[in-house]
Amino acid sequence: MPTIALCIPAYNAGTFLPQLLNSAIAQKIPFDEILVYDDCSTDNTGEVARQFGATVIRGAVNGGCSTGKNNLADIAKSDWLHFHDADDKLLPNFTELAHKWINNNLVPDIILMQYQYVDHSTNELYYEPNYDTAKLTTDPVRFTIENKVVNFAVINKKAFLSIGGFVTDLAMLFNEDRAFYTKAAIGGLTFGYEPELSCINYFHPGSMSTNNKAKCAKAAFKVWEMVSQKTNGQYSREIAEQLLLNATFAVIKAIDLYPSILPVGSKFFQWLYKIVPASSFLIREILIRNLSKKRH
Numbered sequence: 693m694p695t696i697a698l699c700i701p702a703y704n705a706g707t708f709l710p711q712l713l714n715s716a717i718a719q720k721i722p723f724d725e726i727l728v729y730d731d732c733s734t735d736n737t738g739e740v741a742r743q744f745g746a747t748v749i750r751g752a753v754n755g756g757c758s759t760g761k762n763n764l765a766d767i768a769k770s771d772w773l774h775f776h777d778a779d780d781k782l783l784p785n786f787t788e789l790a791h792k793w794i795n796n797n798l799v800p801d802i803i804l805m806q807y808q809y810v811d812h813s814t815n816e817l818y819y820e821p822n823y824d825t826a827k828l829t830t831d832p833v834r835f836t837i838e839n840k841v842v843n844f845a846v847i848n849k850k851a852f853l854s855i856g857g858f859v860t861d862l863a864m865l866f867n868e869d870r871a872f873y874t875k876a877a878i879g880g881l882t883f884g885y886e887p888e889l890s891c892i893n894y895f896h897p898g899s900m901s902t903n904n905k906a907k908c909a910k911a912a913f914k915v916w917e918m919v920s921q922k923t924n925g926q927y928s929r930e931i932a933e934q935l936l937l938n939a940t941f942a943v944i945k946a947i948d949l950y951p952s953i954l955p956v957g958s959k960f961f962q963w964l965y966k967i968v969p970a971s972s973f974l975i976r977e978i979l980i981r982n983l984s985k986k987r988h
Contacts, residue, residue, distance in 0.1 A: 694794045695724035696787060696846065697770035700746070701760030702728050705778035706736040712781055713744035721787040724770050728778075729760035737778075758858035758868045765849060765857055773847045779812075779894055780843075786890040790846045793884060800882035801851035802873075804828070807844045807891035818895060823885045832877035837919060837930040841873040844891040855879035864918070867911035874919050912938045936974070943970050 698716050702709065709728070716726055728741035732754040741748045749767060751760065761775050772794055776782065786805065793803045809819040821839070828835045859871040877883070916931050916938070923931075946953055947969060954962045957976070965972040 695770035697725035697768035698723045699764035701757040702778040703731040708779040715782040719787040762857040781892040800884040812894040863914040866908040
């Protein structure tokens, strides 16, 4: 029977690991390996992981979660890998659903598992995806550009290693999942989707992504820059749409932080920004381009 390794990158995660590891132990079909990469934590992350029987690998320097995931993949002996953030949780059916897929000879390289994004304190449901399987299998590149695929999947180890694993460029650290799945699609890996719920993605007020919205926006820009280069303009429209979404988010965040702030520019542009802040940059760019064409 094919084997599955649970691979957990962790940094100062001693408080969260018991919830995840308890959920891993409660699986109907046990994981063949439970591996934790301790990314130079200053708390008891490694000790907690060992208490639950996990194999712990400690990094020599704090290299970020993508480096941790790639190291875990190198060490894992299993045929399949599941990367899971230390502050999230598995439902008891996860490995059972995974084996339903990986025991099939026609299994794709990556199976996206269904998850819910939930508030850790209140259990309020924020989001649950409903992926279009036809679009996912017909054009995985377009799908991974248009859809935010996060860290809930079962991945064939050989296929993972064949594309070089996660992108370790620190400029993409806060969007490393999106960077990986677009890279995997561009690299020709095949995808499937398991719609039955099996993972819980928690919102934590003090999490790395929550506290670093500006870095997330910058990382997203770098991801789309990479994808644009690798696809040679084939998905320009889709990438442009994502860039505009990112720009809109940045403007809204700026207004939230300091409502009276005005961007650098002419008085006309600042007036326009006051009226339609999210659209003002695009309008200015269109005007500049049209004026430039007329001059030439």
